[in-house]
Amino acid sequence: MSELSVNHLLGIKYLQEKDIQLIFETADHFKEVINRPIKKVPSLRDITIANLFFENSTRTKLSFELAEKRLSADVINFSAGQSSVKKGETLIDTVNNILSMKVDMVVMRHPNPGASVFLSKHVSANIINAGDGAHEHPTQALLDSYSIRERLGDVAGKNVVIVGDILHSRVALSNIYALKLQGANVMVCGPKTLLPKHIDKLGVKVETNLLKALQWCDVANMLRVQNERMEISYFPSTREYTQQFGVNKALLDSLDKEITIMHPGPINRGVEITSDVADSKQAIILDQVQNGVAVRMAVIYLLASKIKQ
Amino acid sequence: MSQKVLLNATAINIILHRLACQLIENHKDFSNTVLIGLQPRGKYLANRLAEMLKTEYNIKNLQLGHLDITFYRDDFRRGDKIHEANTTEINFIVEDKKVVFIDDVLYTGRSIRAALTAIQSFGRPNEIELLTLIDRRFSRHLPIQPNYRGRQVDAINEEKVKVNWKENEGEDAVYLINS
Numbered sequence: 001m002s003e004l005s006v007n008h009l010l011g012i013k014y015l016q017e018k019d020i021q022l023i024f025e026t027a028d029h030f031k032e033v034i035n036r037p038i039k040k041v042p043s044l045r046d047i048t049i050a051n052l053f054f055e056n057s058t059r060t061k062l063s064f065e066l067a068e069k070r071l072s073a074d075v076i077n078f079s080a081g082q083s084s085v086k087k088g089e090t091l092i093d094t095v096n097n098i099l100s101m102k103v104d105m106v107v108m109r110h111p112n113p114g115a116s117v118f119l120s121k122h123v124s125a126n127i128i129n130a131g132d133g134a135h136e137h138p139t140q141a142l143l144d145s146y147s148i149r150e151r152l153g154d155v156a157g158k159n160v161v162i163v164g165d166i167l168h169s170r171v172a173l174s175n176i177y178a179l180k181l182q183g184a185n186v187m188v189c190g191p192k193t194l195l196p197k198h199i200d201k202l203g204v205k206v207e208t209n210l211l212k213a214l215q216w217c218d219v220a221n222m223l224r225v226q227n228e229r230m231e232i233s234y235f236p237s238t239r240e241y242t243q244q245f246g247v248n249k250a251l252l253d254s255l256d257k258e259i260t261i262m263h264p265g266p267i268n269r270g271v272e273i274t275s276d277v278a279d280s281k282q283a284i285i286l287d288q289v290q291n292g293v294a295v296r297m298a299v300i301y302l303l304a305s306k307i308k309q
Numbered sequence: 310m311s312q313k314v315l316l317n318a319t320a321i322n323i324i325l326h327r328l329a330c331q332l333i334e335n336h337k338d339f340s341n342t343v344l345i346g347l348q349p350r351g352k353y354l355a356n357r358l359a360e361m362l363k364t365e366y367n368i369k370n371l372q373l374g375h376l377d378i379t380f381y382r383d384d385f386r387r388g389d390k391i392h393e394a395n396t397t398e399i400n401f402i403v404e405d406k407k408v409v410f411i412d413d414v415l416y417t418g419r420s421i422r423a424a425l426t427a428i429q430s431f432g433r434p435n436e437i438e439l440l441t442l443i444d445r446r447f448s449r450h451l452p453i454q455p456n457y458r459g460r461q462v463d464a465i466n467e468e469k470v471k472v473n474w475k476e477n478e479g480e481d482a483v484y485l486i487n488s
Contacts, residue, residue, distance in 0.1 A: 002391075025394075029394040036431060037431060037432060038430040042380070043381075301380075304385075305386060305391055
């Protein structure tokens with residue numbers, strides 16, 4: 001088996017296309033494993049992984065923890081809210097204290113962009129970025145692409161629109177990198193105030209009309225409006241946002257084709273998408289969740305193979 | 310590098326018939342038995358035996374699966390070689406069944422140890438047997454022996470036993486390679 005070209009998963013920006021294919025091929029095998037009566041393999045029984053979540057997370061943390069446990073790794077969890085970070089401890093001190101407990105790998109979510117890159121330069125453990133501010137969320141982008149590949153057979157050549165709060169989304173940036181690397185055509189769509197300036201420099205189309213975007217695409221990846229990251233009001237009201245950028249069944253039925261609907265969660269039902277869309281056969285939201293465990297198992301397994309005894 | 314032919318196509322064919330007959334003696338109509346070829350190379354032998362049992366010995370409803378042991382190996386992160394995972398296809402219940410593991414070469418026994426762990430993920434078999442085409446005697450690291458063996462070979466550790474199948478190498482042959 002070839003190996004990853006990187007020792008850390010800090011962002012999709014640092015990956016090559018062959019890395020993504022290797023992760024997907026490995027995830028295929030783990031997907032089969034997690035559908036067995038006994039879903040656990042002993043590969044990482046001598047590896048300890050620390051999940052450092054300096055920012056709240058439910059599904060990503062659960063998904064990583066499940067992936068680690070299904071690989072038989074020992075897992076320790078850390079949440080900033082219950083830690084010495086509140087007492088003024090620095091990131092390096094916090095992590096070095098944890099690494100002193102002989103941790104081999106760190107999965108970290110941090111509110112500041114670049115935190116995982118910073119950490120990778122100062123500690124010897126392998127780092128997986130589980131989201132750094134509004135910068136990157138590489139495993140989410142990998143599982144999104146994996147889910148598209150699973151549903152449509154291939155990512156290359158597919159038209160994918162990312163709809164919503166592009167400005168505050170780490171999912172959007174990682175997805176753009178991942179999709180472009182695999183040869184997909186990417187569009188972003190949202191209110192002008194939530195589209196970063198110069199985003200077209202990343203080689204993506206920009207659209208502010210949702211109907212036109214949906215007519216163009218094979219896949220619509222609906223993002224959550226990240227109110228918690230907004231210090232000012234970016235649109236007049238949630239009702240108006242929903243009217244212009246929310247997807248409902250009537251809108252989908254008006255298209256002359258069936259498009260695939262994705263959402264990284266958590267869904268604000270009735271805001272980004274209505275319940276009848278979220279629960280329809282067109283939506284692969286729960287497939288994304290299941291694929292998330294397999295893809296994270298693959299990433300952890302491949303990075304762990306680089307830790308020599 | 311020199312290589313010596315241990316078995317040619319005719320010899321392999323004779324051995325496969327003998328192994329098929331031995332399996333029938335112990336498993337009758339295979340109603341409570343499943344065959345599991347160990348990936349990657351045991352699957353060719355398993356496929357060949359299953360085909361022979363169906364077409365030449367008229368065994369109906371034979372159940373054949375392939376098991377990959379990559380994630381159960383005990384040498385992950387030891388050494389430079391990264392093992393490539395293969396497909397596992399077991400579309401039947403192994404609980405309370407007689408399972409026959411099929412592999413081309415039995416060497417240290419570590420692959421079989423991994424397979425014994427891996428199969429537990431699919432249930433608890435009533436009994437597990439091992440069939441190998443080549444049994445490399447005197448090289449075992451673990452107390453594992455085959456129930457059915459095609460040919461016993463004495464080879465030193467520097468030598469390699471390579472089994473070629475028509476399906477992937479274009480010929481049926483077993484070589485002893487001295488590198």
